[in-house]
Amino acid sequence: MxxxxxxxxxxxxxxxxxxxxxxxxxxxxxxxxxxxxxxxxxxxxxxxxxxxxxxxxxxxxDFLEETAELRNDDxxxxxxxxxxxxxxxxxxxxxxxxxxxxxxxxxxxxxxxxxxxxxxxxxxxxxxxxxxxxxxxxxxxxxxxxxxxxxxxxxxxxxxxxxxxxxxxxxxxxxxxxxxxxxxxxxxxxxxxxxxxxxxxxxxxxxxxxxxxxxxxxxxxxxxxxxxxxxxxxxxxxxxxxxxxxxxxxxxxxxxxxxxxxxxxxxxxxxxxxxxxxxxxxxxxxxxxxxxxxxxxxxxxxxxxxxxxxxxxxxxxxxxxxxxxxxxxxxxxxxxxxxxxxxxxxxxxxxxxxxxxxxxxxxxxxxxxxxxxxxxxxxxxxxxxxxxxxxxxxxxxxxxxxLRVPDGPRTEAGLRHNIKVGILYIEAWLRGVGCVPLYDLMEDAATAEICRAQVWQWQHHGVSVEGAPLDPKRLVRTIEETMEELAKERGAEAFAHGRFDEARELFTTLATSDELEEFLTLPAYERLLALSSTSAGDTKKAPEAAA
Known part of the structure; x- marks a missing residue:
């Protein structure tokens, strides 16, 4: 065209x-x-x-100064x-x-x-x-x-x-x-x-x-x-x-x-x-x-x-x-x-x-x-x-x-729940499933984003979680312990046939990075492509679609 x-x-x-x-x-x-x-x-x-x-x-x-007139107009x-x-x-x-x-x-x-x-x-x-x-x-x-x-x-x-x-x-x-x-x-x-x-x-x-x-x-x-x-x-x-x-x-x-x-x-x-x-x-x-x-x-x-x-x-x-x-x-x-x-x-x-x-x-x-x-x-x-x-x-x-920040505690239970939900969702996503029932809720990518972003924020600032700072070492240990809990919850067969290792690795990378990744779906998409059968050898041309 x-x-x-x-x-x-x-x-x-x-x-x-x-x-x-x-x-x-x-x-x-x-x-x-x-x-x-x-x-x-x-x-x-x-x-x-x-x-x-x-x-x-x-x-x-803040609200834009240059569009104030538009906001005030009828x-x-x-x-x-x-x-x-x-x-x-x-x-x-x-x-x-x-x-x-x-x-x-x-x-x-x-x-x-x-x-x-x-x-x-x-x-x-x-x-x-x-x-x-x-x-x-x-x-x-x-x-x-x-x-x-x-x-x-x-x-x-x-x-x-x-x-x-x-x-x-x-x-x-x-x-x-x-x-x-x-x-x-x-x-x-x-x-x-x-x-x-x-x-x-x-x-x-x-x-x-x-x-x-x-x-x-x-x-x-x-x-x-x-x-x-x-x-x-x-x-x-x-x-x-x-x-x-x-x-x-x-x-x-x-x-x-x-x-x-x-x-x-x-x-x-x-x-x-x-x-x-x-x-x-x-x-x-x-x-x-x-x-x-x-x-x-x-x-x-x-x-x-x-x-x-x-x-x-x-x-x-x-x-x-x-x-x-x-x-x-x-x-x-x-x-x-x-x-x-x-x-x-x-x-x-x-x-x-x-x-x-x-x-x-x-x-x-x-x-x-x-x-x-x-x-x-x-x-x-x-x-x-x-x-x-x-x-x-x-x-x-x-x-x-x-911009008012709500108050409230940061708890070990809250941390572990974020890790569980984040890893379980990423694992399903890597298997091609984007809508997942988890712990009585229907979850999509938005929940996984909150989970990993909040864990990143707490770790990044070393906030006190029930009296002790959340440093990278403690976080990695907690992720490993949470994986053991998930293995018991889900069963050995599910773990053997799932994408749990990739999901844990990606979640850990996102939660411990120096800067917060913009969207988890971007690095997850690269892994999704790597896990699929897509390759350069599968390329098919559609010359009729040339514009």
Whole structure:
């Protein structure tokens, strides 16, 4: 399209649906987006690194002076489409075929299919996930369990489908354009949009997205330009796409108005991605001993710095006519233990009651069993399809409110739990599984990020954990002891056939490094590629996709 003649190269073992998904036309569409935006993505990632370096040097996040006029002006995002006026319960999960069907049938208003934190980016997972979503977008998806023979089909009423592509920082090394990896975000977005946008529109629906890990309004501007170009390529009008942005980084909390403004024609509101938000808080400020957090289990949403963040999301969104979505309930029903199950579900009820009273328009759950519980809380306390009328003019959030560090102890039990969850999740991810039930919660990459970042922070500063400093020697010893506990919990066979040694090695490296690694999924991805059958000898060319 732009005079480039180098073909797209596909690396990796062939997957069953590859010919359906990676068609020459689809690859050309992805290549066009890549050539148009890869340079801007690289520049924005460099800008992130520069900003992080300034935080490391002592600068603190603040609201932008240059956009104060925009924040003070009256403007609104585009009107909310009819089919997502009511989003009171949203369920999220990976792009596995059976899980997609169960989520769409769950009774939730929205299902967010997740290529990002809930999917390990093996080539097969990504390509088969695209095929599964293409079938879901057409209402034709079905599945027969090869073990049980049970058949899964879509019910009469299904959730509205949203798709979350990977963040801007993640590459897709299985596909090269002009010799360089495609940005994972453009690969996931481009393939889904190319194959399904028109089919959705013809069925009276739209292509809906969730955008993860944004750190600035300039990144929102990039996505808006991607949307404009993609729509023009398929002769769809601007505004066909709608996207909800996850406010899950500390810098983004200071640019909510600006992010909504950049995406105003394509906006479907903001969401409180709270687990990644806590991780980002540690990542951006954790090198300063003044910002050391207590045990992860004590960092609850009623803590002032998190309450300020979620209240500001509601106030900002409702002022602009946009949805303000609440956060995740990761609990899963506990079979065979009524008391523990009741306690877990009571936590869900309390969390959802807090959200609906705060003015949120809906909330997230990770398991179909939680849909009725979340729905009951919103049904009882939310009149109408949403709460856009709740303006929260009582909210007055300043920079210091978003940076207030919660108090609380740092315990041996908290340390060991972080190590266990972190290693168990990384082990599953290296096996190609991105959504994992651990200790009665459904965990994804965001939890593992908090775990390893908090362990790094405590070790980096040598904080006192129950009366003794956590130095590297003590940490390594604790990791080894924790591995012995995990071996007993999981059994010798699981350890023999798993990736536990690689997971422990990676977790230890991340937790004891001089500087905090930006994302664990970046070094983990290199190991995932090394563990796969991908090699240069598997390269297949797609000359038809040359642009």
């Amino acid at each position: 732009h005079g480039m003649s180098s073909p797209v190269a596909i690396l990796g073992s062939r997957t069953p649906s590859q010919s359906d998904v990676l068609t020459p036309e689809a690859l050309q569409f992805v290549a066009d987006l890549t050539r148009a935006f890869r340079g801007r993505i690289d520049a924005l990632l460099a800008r992130r690194r520069e900003r992080s370096a300034r935080f490391l040097a002592g600068e603190r996040p 403007w609104s995002v585009a009107a909310i489409p009819d089919d997502i006026q009511d989003r009171r319960v949203e369920i999220t999960g990976p792009v596995d075929r059976k899980m997609i069907i169960n989520a769409l049938n769950s009774g939730a208003n929205v299902f967010m299919a997740d290529f990002e934190d809930a999917t390990s980016p093996t080539f097969a997972n990504l390509v088969e996930g695209q095929k599964n979503l293409a079938d879901a977008a057409r209402g034709s998806i079905g599945y027969v369990d090869p073990t049980s023979g049970k058949s899964y089909t879509l019910g009469e009423r299904t959730a509205v489908l949203f798709v979350r592509p990977r963040g801007l920082h993640l590459p897709e090394r299985h596909v090269l354009v002009d010799g360089e990896p495609v940005p994972g975000s453009l690969f996931d977005f481009g393939l889904y949009f190319f194959h399904n946008a028109r089919a959705l529109v013809e069925r009276g629906k739209r292509p809906y997205f969730y955008l993860p890990k944004l750190e600035s309004h300039l990144e929102a501007r990039l996505w808006n330009d991607v949307f404009l170009r993609a729509q023009a390529e398929l002769d769809l009008p601007p505004g066909t796409i709608r996207a909800t942005v996850l406010v899950e980084t500390l810098p983004a909390a200071f640019e909510m108005d600006e992010i909504l403004y950049e995406l105003r024609e394509h906006s479907a509101g903001l969401n409180c991605g709270r687990w990644d938000y806590i991780f980002s808080f540690i990542k951006k400020l954790g090198a300063d001993p003044a910002f050391i957090l207590p045990d992860r289990g004590l960092i609850t949403m009623d803590r002032p710095f998190l309450k300020a963040y979620t209240d500001l999301v509601v106030k900002t969104c409702h002022r602009r006519g946009a949805h303000a979505m609440g956060g995740m309930a990761a609990q899963i029903p506990i079979k065979g233990d009524e008391e523990r199950s009741r306690a877990a579900l009571d936590k869900v009820r309390a969390d959802k009651l807090r959200e609906v009273h705060a003015g949120h328009d809906g909330t997230w759950v990770a398991h179909p069993g939680l849909v009725p519980i979340a729905r009951a809380m919103f049904d009882a306390h939310m009149d109408g399809p949403n709460q856009l009328h709740v303006k929260r003019e009582d909210v007055d959030v300043h920079a210091g409110d978003l």
